[in-house]
Structure formats: structure tokens, C-alpha cells
Amino acid sequence: MNFFEHQSEARKKTLLLVLLFAASVLAIVCSVYVVLWFALPLADASLQWEFWNPQLFLIVALVTGLIVALGSLYKISQLKRGGGRLVAEMLGGQPLLAGSCSPLERRLLNVVEEMAIASGTPLPTVYLLEQPGINAFAAGFSPSEAVIGVTRGAIEMLSRDELQGVVAHEFSHILNGDMRMNMRLMGLLHGIMLIGDIGISLISWRRVGFTYRERSGYERGSPHFAIVMRSGP
Numbered sequence: 566m567n568f569f570e571h572q573s574e575a576r577k578k579t580l581l582l583v584l585l586f587a588a589s590v591l592a593i594v595c596s597v598y599v600v601l602w603f604a605l606p607l608a609d610a611s612l613q614w615e616f617w618n619p620q621l622f623l624i625v626a627l628v629t630g631l632i633v634a635l636g637s638l639y640k641i642s643q644l645k646r647g648g649g650r651l652v653a654e655m656l657g658g659q660p661l662l663a664g665s666c667s668p669l670e671r672r673l674l675n676v677v678e679e680m681a682i683a684s685g686t687p688l689p690t691v692y693l694l695e696q697p698g699i700n701a702f703a704a705g706f707s708p709s710e711a712v713i714g715v716t717r718g719a720i721e722m723l724s725r726d727e728l729q730g731v732v733a734h735e736f737s738h739i740l741n742g743d744m745r746m747n748m749r750l751m752g753l754l755h756g757i758m759l760i761g762d763i764g765i766s767l768i769s770w771r772r773v774g775f776t777y778r779e780r781s782g783y784e785r786g787s788p789h790f791a792i793v794m795r796s797g798p
Contacts, residue, residue, distance in 0.1 A: 579743075586750070586753050590630070590633055593629060593633075593757065593760050597629055601621065629760065632756070632763070633756035636759035637753045637756030640752040641752035649711050650712055652704035653692040653712050656694060656702075656714065657695065658692030658714045659695075660691070661674055661692070670720065674691055681736070684736050684740060686708045686739055687708055687711075689708075689711045689739070691712070691715065693720075694714055694716045696716040698716055699716060699719045699731075700715075700718070701732070704744055704747070705739070711739045711744065713732065713736075715732070
């Protein structure tokens with residue numbers, strides 16, 4: 566398999582990943598619908614309906630889709646403002662400056678500069694991640710504000726030729742627009758995870774509310790107040 570066949574295969578996998586994200590959103594909608602179908606009648610006995618309720622499903626789908634969309638748009642706009650720099654800093658990267666680098670770090674900067682000249686792209690900012698493993702990434706919405714991150718393990722364990730191959734691979738992501746797709750997928754993933762964060766927050770809030778009422782007995786004559794009074798000395 567040559568380079569272009571690998572590239573075509575990678576794009577197919579990216580499309581599959583997007584479809585899986587869409588399927589996960591649908592699965593979340595169905596899960597929320599089932600939870601509400603069980604929970605709402607428990608909260609209000611007058612709410613009784615058949616298992617399939619198109620109106621309830623539509624409301625759940627709209628609200629869930631709105632939360633995912635707003636969360637994704639917020640994250641994508643945040644990434645657009647911060648660019649690849651924001652991603653690199655989120656991963657713990659530190660920018661490399663030519664005047665304050667060790668020999669290995671200067672070698673990395675030289676390799677990146679060579680690749681930028683060879684590919685005809687603007688010179689990206691280089692970030693070093695203090696991690697022992699061999700890894701690298703490119704991030705940003707456009708070549709003009711792209712960054713390249715490389716781990717400490719990569720510059721210490723790879724030869725110059727090997728390091729050049731790794732950096733060239735990251736430049737291919739910059740040239741082919743792969744990093745733009747990755748940034749958008751990060752935004753979509755944030756929107757999906759936001760549903761889970763909201764659920765965790767609601768569960769935590771309910772637990773705190775129950776604990777507060779049981780300890781304070783703020784309503785005289787309520788079951789919570791009676792429990793507190795009876796459990797006292």
C-alpha cells in the first residue's frame with residue numbers, strides 16, 4: 566500500500582469516526598428518554614404513558630441536541646481563539662525558544678525548520694512535552710497558526726533521521742487539513758461529554774440537597790425534621 570492509498574484509508578476511518586459520533590448522540594438521546602420515562606411517573610403519579618411517546622422523545626432529542634450543539638460550538642470557538650497553542654498548553658507543553666535550548670532541543674527546532682522550508686508552510690511553534698514516551702502531534706485550524714508538539718522521549722531516543730520522519734508525518738497533517746478535522750472532533754466530543762457532566766452535577770446536587778435537609782430539618786413537621794428530632798438525645 567503506497568502513501569496515497571494510506572491517505573485514502575485514513576479518510577475513510579475519519580468518516581467512520583464521525584458516523585460513530587453521530588450514533589453516540591442518538592444513543593444518548595435514547596438513554597435520556599428511557600431514564601425520563603421511568604423517572605417522571607415516580608415524581609408525578611399523574612404522568613403515565615405508553616413506552617413509546619413521540620412527544621417526549623422529540624423534546625428529549627431537541628434538548629439533548631441543543632446541549633450537544635451549544636457545547637460543541639463553544640469548545641470549537643474556544644479552540645479557534647486559542648488555536649493550536651491552546652491544545653499544546655492543555656497537554657502540558659512548553660514552547661521551545663532557540664536561545665534557551667539544549668542541543669537536543671535545538672536539533673528538533675532545526676528539523677522543524679527544515680520541514681517547513683521543504684513543504685512551503687509557515688514555521689510552526691514547537692512545544693516540548695515532558696513525557697518519557699515517543700509521541701508527537703500537530704494542532705491548529707490553519708497552517709499559519711499551527712503548532713507541533715513533541716515529547717521529551719522522542720527527542721532523546723530517536724536519531725535525527727527518525728525524528729525527521731516523525732516531524733514530516735506531523736507536517737502531512739498540517740498540509741492535508743487533518744488537524745482542522747481533529748479540532749472539530751474535539752469540539753463534538755466536548756458537547757457529548759457535557760451531557761454526562763450535567764448528569765453527574767445533578768446527581769451530586771441531589772445528594773447534597775438530601776444531606777442538607779436531613780441534617781437541618783428546616784421544615785418543622787416534615788419527615789426530615791421528625792427524623793432529626795427522633796435521632797437526637
